[in-house]
Amino acid sequence: MARVAMRSLNKKYDEVHAVIDVNLNIHDQEFVVLVGPSGCGKTTTLRMVAGLESITSGQVSIDEKVVNELPPMDRDIAMVFQNYALYPHMSVYDNMAFGLKMRKFDKPEIDKRVKVAADILGIQELLKRKPRQLSGGQRQRVALGRAIVRHPQVFLFDEPLSNLDAKLRVQMRVELKKLHERLGTTAIYVTHDQVEAMTLGDRVVVMRDGRVQQVGDPMELYNQPANRFVAGFIGSPAMNFAQVRIAAENGSLWAESEGLRIKVPAPITPRLGRYAGMEATLGVRPEDLRIAGAGDAKDLGFDVAIEVIERLGSEILLDVAVGSATMVASVEPTVTARVHERLRLAINPDRVHFFDNKTEAAI
Amino acid sequence: MATVGSVASVAFKQQYIPAAKRGPITRLLEDERRLAFCLMLPTVVLLGLFIAYPFFNGILLAVTDTRVGVPGHFVGMDNFVKIWNDDIFHVAVWNTCLYTFVTTVFKLALGLSLALLLNRHFRGKAFIRAFILLPFIIPTVLSTFAWKWMFDPTFSVLNWMLFHAGIIHTRINWLGDPVMAMVSVIIVNVWRGVPFYAISLLAGLQTISPELHEAAAIDGARAWARFRHVTWPLLLPVTLVIVLFSVIQTFADFQLVYVLTGGGPANATQLFATYAYQLGIGTGLLSQGAAISLAIFPILLLVVIVQLVYIRRTETL
Amino acid sequence: MIEGAPWRRWVFFYVPVTAFVVSLLFPFYWMVITTIRPDSELYRPWSAPNYAPFWTTHPTLEHVHDLLSETLFSTWMWNTMLISLAATAISLFCGLLAGYALSRLKFPFAGSIGTAIFITYLVPQTLLFIPLADIIRNFRLGDSPWALILTYPTFLIPFCTWLLMGYFKSIPKELEECARIDGAPRWKAMVYIIFPVAIPGILSAGIFAFTLSWNEFIYALVFLSSPEQKTVPVGVTSELVRGDVFFWGELMAGALLGSIPVAFVYSFFVEYYVSGITGSVKG
Numbered sequence: 001m002a003r004v005a006m007r008s009l010n011k012k013y014d015e016v017h018a019v020i021d022v023n024l025n026i027h028d029q030e031f032v033v034l035v036g037p038s039g040c041g042k043t044t045t046l047r048m049v050a051g052l053e054s055i056t057s058g059q060v061s062i063d064e065k066v067v068n069e070l071p072p073m074d075r076d077i078a079m080v081f082q083n084y085a086l087y088p089h090m091s092v093y094d095n096m097a098f099g100l101k102m103r104k105f106d107k108p109e110i111d112k113r114v115k116v117a118a119d120i121l122g123i124q125e126l127l128k129r130k131p132r133q134l135s136g137g138q139r140q141r142v143a144l145g146r147a148i149v150r151h152p153q154v155f156l157f158d159e160p161l162s163n164l165d166a167k168l169r170v171q172m173r174v175e176l177k178k179l180h181e182r183l184g185t186t187a188i189y190v191t192h193d194q195v196e197a198m199t200l201g202d203r204v205v206v207m208r209d210g211r212v213q214q215v216g217d218p219m220e221l222y223n224q225p226a227n228r229f230v231a232g233f234i235g236s237p238a239m240n241f242a243q244v245r246i247a248a249e250n251g252s253l254w255a256e257s258e259g260l261r262i263k264v265p266a267p268i269t270p271r272l273g274r275y276a277g278m279e280a281t282l283g284v285r286p287e288d289l290r291i292a293g294a295g296d297a298k299d300l301g302f303d304v305a306i307e308v309i310e311r312l313g314s315e316i317l318l319d320v321a322v323g324s325a326t327m328v329a330s331v332e333p334t335v336t337a338r339v340h341e342r343l344r345l346a347i348n349p350d351r352v353h354f355f356d357n358k359t360e361a362a363i
Numbered sequence: 364m365a366t367v368g369s370v371a372s373v374a375f376k377q378q379y380i381p382a383a384k385r386g387p388i389t390r391l392l393e394d395e396r397r398l399a400f401c402l403m404l405p406t407v408v409l410l411g412l413f414i415a416y417p418f419f420n421g422i423l424l425a426v427t428d429t430r431v432g433v434p435g436h437f438v439g440m441d442n443f444v445k446i447w448n449d450d451i452f453h454v455a456v457w458n459t460c461l462y463t464f465v466t467t468v469f470k471l472a473l474g475l476s477l478a479l480l481l482n483r484h485f486r487g488k489a490f491i492r493a494f495i496l497l498p499f500i501i502p503t504v505l506s507t508f509a510w511k512w513m514f515d516p517t518f519s520v521l522n523w524m525l526f527h528a529g530i531i532h533t534r535i536n537w538l539g540d541p542v543m544a545m546v547s548v549i550i551v552n553v554w555r556g557v558p559f560y561a562i563s564l565l566a567g568l569q570t571i572s573p574e575l576h577e578a579a580a581i582d583g584a585r586a587w588a589r590f591r592h593v594t595w596p597l598l599l600p601v602t603l604v605i606v607l608f609s610v611i612q613t614f615a616d617f618q619l620v621y622v623l624t625g626g627g628p629a630n631a632t633q634l635f636a637t638y639a640y641q642l643g644i645g646t647g648l649l650s651q652g653a654a655i656s657l658a659i660f661p662i663l664l665l666v667v668i669v670q671l672v673y674i675r676r677t678e679t680l
Numbered sequence: 681m682i683e684g685a686p687w688r689r690w691v692f693f694y695v696p697v698t699a700f701v702v703s704l705l706f707p708f709y710w711m712v713i714t715t716i717r718p719d720s721e722l723y724r725p726w727s728a729p730n731y732a733p734f735w736t737t738h739p740t741l742e743h744v745h746d747l748l749s750e751t752l753f754s755t756w757m758w759n760t761m762l763i764s765l766a767a768t769a770i771s772l773f774c775g776l777l778a779g780y781a782l783s784r785l786k787f788p789f790a791g792s793i794g795t796a797i798f799i800t801y802l803v804p805q806t807l808l809f810i811p812l813a814d815i816i817r818n819f820r821l822g823d824s825p826w827a828l829i830l831t832y833p834t835f836l837i838p839f840c841t842w843l844l845m846g847y848f849k850s851i852p853k854e855l856e857e858c859a860r861i862d863g864a865p866r867w868k869a870m871v872y873i874i875f876p877v878a879i880p881g882i883l884s885a886g887i888f889a890f891t892l893s894w895n896e897f898i899y900a901l902v903f904l905s906s907p908e909q910k911t912v913p914v915g916v917t918s919e920l921v922r923g924d925v926f927f928w929g930e931l932m933a934g935a936l937l938g939s940i941p942v943a944f945v946y947s948f949f950v951e952y953y954v955s956g957i958t959g960s961v962k963g
Contacts, residue, residue, distance in 0.1 A: 051860075052861075071393045072861045078862075087858075089876045103863045150862070396787045403777070410796075410800055410834060413815075417811040424810065494701065500942055500953070502894055504897050509710055512926075557700075557704070652810045
C-alpha cells in the first residue's frame with residue numbers, strides 16, 4: 001500500500017549540512033527506526049518526509065509519487081511528536097477528530113473512527129477530558145489515537161517515548177509494537193535510544209553527522225556492525241575497544257597490546273592479513289568475555305585486574321584493567337570476585353571484531 | 364488494549380483516504396512568503412500611513428513656514444535656527460531633562476523598594492498588588508485633576524495635613540510658585556510611575572531563584588550584601604529595559620503637565636511636548652511646532668539605539 | 681521571610697507597605713469624597729476651623745446629577761467606549777496576524793520589519809501629533825471618531841504585535857506542525873490551533889490596548905473640536921473648566937465615572953494586565 005523512498009536526500013542550513021545523501025527504501029508495512037546521537041540528522045530526515053522541512057536536494061516519494069512539493073496536509077501521513085503536541089484547548093475527542101474534520105469527513109464516520117481508536121488504546125473514558133487533565137502515559141495514547149483515526153499511509157514517530165518515565169516507556173514500547181502488528185501501517189520511527197531501535201524496528205538505520213552508517217535488521221547490526229561507530233552505538237553495555245598491533249608469526253596472526261596477546265581466529269585471518277605489522281582496533285562485546293576455565297584455549301585469554309564490580313542481578317559487570325586500558329566484561333551472577341583481584345578472561349573467538357583505524361570500517 | 368483486536372482489524376483494512384480538495388486561495392496561502400505578505404499587509408499599511416508618512420511629512424513641515432490654513436514655502440533650516448535661539452525652547456529643554464532625570468531616579472528607587480516589599484508571601488498580596496496598579500491604569504488626565512484639586516491654593520488638603528502635622532506654618536503655593544510647580548509635576552509623575560516600576564521589577568524579582576539567596580545566606584551574606592551581590596546584578600537587565608521605556612515616555616510627556624500647570628507659571632514647567640503644542644496648535648505656527656517635536660527625535664533615537672544594542676547583547680549571551 | 685522580633689516586622693514591612701498603599705490610593709479617595717460632598721463644604725478654606733477633609737456628614741449625588749444632565753458627559757463616555765473598542769479590535773486583528781508572521785514564518789526582510797515595528801513601539805505620540813493633524817485634515821477625517829479609530833492603532837499595533845510575538849514563541853511549534861500534518865492548511869492551523877491557545881495573550885494585549893486608548897489624550901485633544909465628538913479626558917479638560925473657573929464637584933465626578941470602565945475591565949483581568957506589563961518590557 002505505502003512505500004516510502006528517499007533518494008540522495010540532502011538538507012543544508014546556512015552553515016550546517018544536516019542530512020547528507022540519504023538513500024532509503026522503506027517497504028510497505030515495514031517499521032523502520034532511525035537511530036543516532038542527537039544532531040545526527042535523523043529528525044531532520046523525518047521532518048522532510050513529513051513536509052515540515054524543505055528539501056535542499058534529492059527526492060522523497062510515497063508510493064512512487066514524488067511529494068517534495070506537496071504541503072504536509074496533502075501527504076496523508078500522521079505524526080506523533082515527542083511532546084505529544086495535543087491541542088490544549090480541545091477535548092481528547094476533538095483532538096482525535098480534528099484531522100478528520102479537516103478532511104471533511106461526515107459526523108457519524110468521525111464518531112465511529114474515534115470510538116474504534118479509543119477502544120484500541122483503552123482511552124474510552126478519557127474522551128471528554130482536556131489534555132492537561134491526563135497523565136503522561138494517557139497523553140501518549142491520545143497522541144497515538146490521533147494518528148491512527150486517520151488511517152494514514154505512513155506513521156511518523158519523533159521520539160514519542162522519551163518524555164515518559166523508564167517503566168512506562170518499556171510498556172508503551174510493547175504496545176506500539178502490538179499496534180503496528182495489528183494495523184500494518186508503514187512506520188518511520190526516530191529515537192536516540194538504541195534499545196528502543198532494536199526492539200521496535202523491522203529494520204534499523206543508524207545515522208551519524210547527517211550520514212547513514214548502516215541499514216539492517218537488529219541482529220545484523222549487532223552481529224556484523226559495518227563500522228566502529230555502529231559497533232559502539234548498538235548494544236549495552238557498549239563494546240570494548242582496544243588499540244592492537246597485528247603481528248604475523250608462524251602463519252597465524254596475533255593481536256597484541258600492553259597486557260594482551262591473543263591469536264586472531266582463523267576465519268578472520270585472511271581479511272586481516274594485509275594489516276600485519278600495522279595498528280588496528282579490536283572490538284569485543286562485554287557479553288563475549290568470560291572468566292577463563294580449564295578448557296579455554298591459552299591463546300584467546302588475557303590477565304586482568306578487577307577495578308569495579310557492578311552487580312545488576314541478572315549479570316555482573318566487571319570493570320577491569322588490561323595493561324593501561326580498561327574493559328567491561330559481563331559474567332554470570334554466580335561468579336564471586338573481589339575488587340583488586342586478578343583473574344584471566346577468555347574471548348569468544350567467533351565474536352571478535354576488527355576495525356580499520358583510519359576509515360573505522362569493519363575488517 | 365488487549366481486548367479489541369477484532370474490531371480494529373475490520374476498521375483498518377479500509378482503503379486510504381484521498382486528500383480533500385483544496386480551494387485556490389488555500390493553495391496560494393500555503394506558500395510561506397505569500398502568507399506572510401498577507402498577514403503583514405494590514406499592519407504595514409496602517410503604520411506606514413499614520414507613522415512613516417506623518418514622520419516624513421513632519422520633516423517637510425519643519426523646513427517650510429506653514430501656518431494653519433496658509434500653505435508654506437520652503438525656508439530651509441530657518442525654523443531650527445529660530446528655536447535654537449528661542450529662550451523658551453532652552454528652558455523647555457532644561458526642564459524636560461531635569462523632569463526626566465529626577466522622576467526616573469525617584470520612580471526607580473521607590474519602585475524597587477515597593478517591589479522588594481511585595482516579593483514575599485503575605486496574606487492579601489494579590490489584593491494589594493491589584494490596588495497598587497490603580498494610579499497607572501486610571502486615565503492620567505483624570506487622576507491629574509484629582510491632584511490639581513489637592514494642590515488647589517485655597518482648598519489644598521495637602522496643606523491642611525502638613526499644617527496639622529506641624530511641618531509647615533504657612534500655606535505652600537503648590538502650582539503658583541515656579542520651583543514648587545516643578546516639584547508638584549514631579550510628584551504626580553512619580554506617583555503615577557511607581558506602580559509600573561514596582562510591578563515590572565517584582566516580575567523580575569520572581570524569576571530569581573530563592574536558592575541563590577539561600578546559598579548566599581549560607582555563605583554568610585547579610586541582607587544588604589545579598590541584595591548588592593545577588594539580587595541587583597540579576598535584576599539589572601530587566602531594570603535597564605524598564606528605565607529606557609520609562610525615560611522615553613517621560614521625555615515626551617504631555618498630558619500631565621498640560622492639565623496641572625499648562626507649562627506655567629512663566630514657562631517654569633514647560634516641556635518639549637507642551638511647547639510644541641503651544642506653538643503648533645495653540646498659536647497655529649505648524650512648522651515651528653513640528654520643528655520642536657522633531658527635536659525630540661535625535662534624543663529618542665539615541666535611547667532606542669542603546670536599547671537595541673543592549674537587546675542584541677543579551678540575546679547573544 | 682522576615683526573621684526576628686515582631687517589631688522588625690512592623691518597621692520593615694507593615695509600616696512601609698501601608699505608607700505606599702495609602703499614598704498611592706489617597707488621590708482616588710479624594711476623588712470619591714469630593715464627588716459626594718456638597719458645594720457648601722467643598723469650598724471651605726483649609727485653614728478654616730471646621731474644615732473636616734476626610735469625610736462628609738451630608739453626602740450628596742448632586743454633582744453626578746449635574747454632570748450627567750447639564751454636560752455632554754454621557755456622550756463623551758459613549759464616544760470613548762466606541763473609539764476604544766474599535767481601535768482595540770483593529771489593533772488586535774493586525775497584531776495577531778503580524779505577530780504570528782513575525783514569530784513563525786520565514787520571509788524576506790522579516791528581521792528589519794520586526795525591528796521597524798519595535799522602533800515604532802517606542803515612538804511617543806507627542807512626536808507626530810502636528811504633522812498627523814495635517815494629514816487628518818487632508819484625509820477629511822478631522823472632528824470625527826475615525827480620526828482616532830485609525831490613529832490609535834499606530835501606538836497599539838506595535839505593542840500588541842510585540843506582546844503576541846512573545847506569546848506565540850512560547851507555544852510549541854509542534855502544535856501547528858501536527859495540525860498541518862493532520863490536514864489543516866497553514867491558515868487554518870493558525871486560526872483554529874494557535875489563536876485559541878493564545879487567548880490569554882490576546883486578552884492581555886486587548887485589555888492593555890483598551891486602557892491605553894481610554895487614556896489617550898493628545899490626539900483626541902488635537903483632532904477633535906466640537907464638544908459632542910470629544911472623549912472623556914478631553915471633554916473633562918475643556919468643557920468642565922470655563923475660563924479659570926473649575927467646577928471641582930463635577931470635575932471629580934467626571935474623573936470618577938470616567939475611570940470606572942477602565943477600573944471595571946481591569947478588576948476582572950488583573951492577572952492578564954500584569955502579565956501584559958511584564959510582557960511589554962520583556963521583549
